[in-house]
Amino acid sequence: MKKILGLFVFCLLASCSNKVNLSKNVDSDTLWEKDKFNNETFKNEIILKDEYSISFWYKSNSNKTNTVVLNMGDSDNYIKLTSSGYNVENNSYSGLTLFDDEGNWVVAKKEDTLKSNRFNYVVINVNGNNASVYLNGVLVSKGKIKNNINLNEFIIGENSNGFYSGLILKDKVLEDKTILEEYNKKLPSVLLDTINISESDDLIHDYWIDNYKIEGHLVEWTSSNKDVIDYRGVIMKEVDEDTAVILNATLNINGFSATKDFIVNVRKNDENRRLIRDSKKIYNYVDKVIHDGHILIDELENGSDVYWEIEGNAVIENNTIKKVGLNEKENIKLHVKLVNGEHSFKESFDVILMDKIEGYIMSYFNGELEEETGYLAYSYDGVNWEKLNTKITSQLGSRRIRDPFISRDKNGDFMIVATEGFDNPNIYVFKDTGLLDFNQQNLIQVAYYDAGLKMTGERAWAPEFYYDLKTDKYYMYFSDNGFINENGEKGGPIFASTTADFSEFDYPYIYFNPGYSVIDGTIIRVNGSNYMFYKDERKAAQTIFYAEGETLEGFNKAYDEQFLNVVKYMEGPFVFKDKNGGYFIYMDNYPNGKFYAGHFNNLKEKHDILWFEENQIKLPENDVRHGSVVGVTKNELEKIIEKYK
Secondary structure, three states, rough: EEEEEOOOOHHHHHHHHOOOOOOOOOOHHHHOEEEOOOOOEEEEEEHOEEEEEEEEEEEEOOOOOOOOOEEEEEEOOOOEOOOOEEEEOOOEEEEEEEEOOOOEEHHHHOOOOOOOOOOOOEEEEOOEEEEEEEEEEEEEEEEOOOOOOOOOEEEOOOOOOOEEEEEEOOOOOHHHHHHHHHHHHHHHHHHHOOOOOOOOOOOOOOOOOOOOOEOOOEEEEOOOOOOEEEOOOOOOOOOOOOOOEEEEEEEEOOOOOOOOOOOEEEOOOOOOHHHHHHHHHHHHHHHOEEOOOOEOOOOOOOOOOEEEEEEOOOEEEEOOEOOOOOOEEEEEEEEEEEEEOEEEEEEEEEEEEEEOOEEEEEEEEEOOOOOOOEEEEEOOOOOOOEEEEEEOOOOOOOOOOEEEEEEEOOOOOOOEEEEEOOOOEEEEEEOOOOOOOEEEEEEOOOOOOOOOOOOOOOOOOOEEEEOOOOOOOOEEEEEEOOOOOOOOOOOOOOOEEOOOOOOOOOOOEEEOOOOOOOEEEEEEEEEEEEEEEEEOOOOOOOOOEEEEEEOOOOOOOEEOOOOOOOOOOEEEEEEEEEEOEEEEEEEEEEOEEEEEEEEEEOOOOOOOEEEOOHHHHHHHOOOEEEEEEEEEEEEHHHHHHHHHH
């Protein structure tokens, strides 16, 4: 098992009330006193001159196409700079784009656009009708632009939620050498600013941060207390009292250097601390939708005793929830109290309690390229499957259904999300109360070109979602492994986008990145921990591993030191809970067109997966690809079979 540096934790920076003084240079020491602008208007005479330059540092929370970074003028008389563009006619992206109301365009290549994960240095030089745009020290485009604005209004952040710093206007153009030197001077600080250390308030797992690189540059680490945490981020001993350790990161790039301190706390392992740790874990034992017979935990891993109470049409007997209401879905409230020595913690959860699980519905797809179609099957035991006489189809987009994932939303209703074909940034979303029709459907873009995230914006493979009861939002995650890195290698991490209702999605971020290309993530909770099974795309692996996360925000512990199955070339894993206890796992052995299935109870460092013999599994048909499974009640299963058998 290896600990991955927690880059998935995003720090949201507070909005400042101060405004940048446009008439003078911002001192380098104040670079990271960030001002957040959203449609802020300024007046400055410089942009009325025949020659001028605009330079600033900008970190965007989104690289969606046509996001306006700055605007000079008004709605009828303007010059605008957008982060990127998209040409519908030839299905292609462009980079930073400078344009005016007279139809002049200065367009950069797709690769020359903002990196949303860090600050970018942007410079615009204007000399008469000639305009040049620089990104991160490099000239990315030049061309003709109007210079008769006749307005001195300068609007920055017109429809952007980004952060600006070091905004400078000058009445002359900047030389290439000056632009590159300014970028190189700040680059080490810019890159160090991307590091966010997870679990820093209570470190219990080693970091293993030696050999950690940012954009190919090696970070050097030192520790202020190497007896507690050494330069590798390894915990050397338990402490008798809370101890704060400073991990110092240093970057040297092109003759310029920067350092940054990260405070990491190693806590005394007393009753109060153990209770705090268990209070965070309790959320992993409760899902929004549960079934009759759900077993409640009675002790947590840090020794806290757990006491449950229930409100609604249900009772608790021997730590098992028994449904007594007649409705198939009952709204109940769970109350929990944790006790560790003299310390206690209380929490309550609003939960939907459904009838017990009678069987399972599988979603999967097959078909020739460009003719892919989704299907459903059912099973009573999780290993013997019968195909249902229905298809998952859509009249939207390409109509190609791949990787259909079936689950429930927070109301207990069914939802299916699927890949649109092979090379589209959109996903299908199907909603249905009882899986009896697929009339409620939508096609939503979730992937965008973003070099900082290593996302091509050309695909959103194997989308899945998991609802988080604590934050009341869905984590919708997908793969995009087409990005070419600095070594010419193709690959990418797994991304996630959060949503409240599947109508709008937040901008994606890196969800899981073990340092090599991964696809086909699928999440399940086992014994209070969140696990993601995924495919390792490296040629030497081409198999399924799993990773762990304390919360659903991301996964930072990879268990990739031993193969789960000795057979190579596995993909499309799906896992689901067995109604009789434990969990099922299926893997697609795609070169041979067959699945391997197993059963397990535990994961972590040592899993107990037992693989079935081939003759113990009956698939719904010979060609089954990348599926998923959801448990269903007796009433639901009977209605589904009646309609589609």
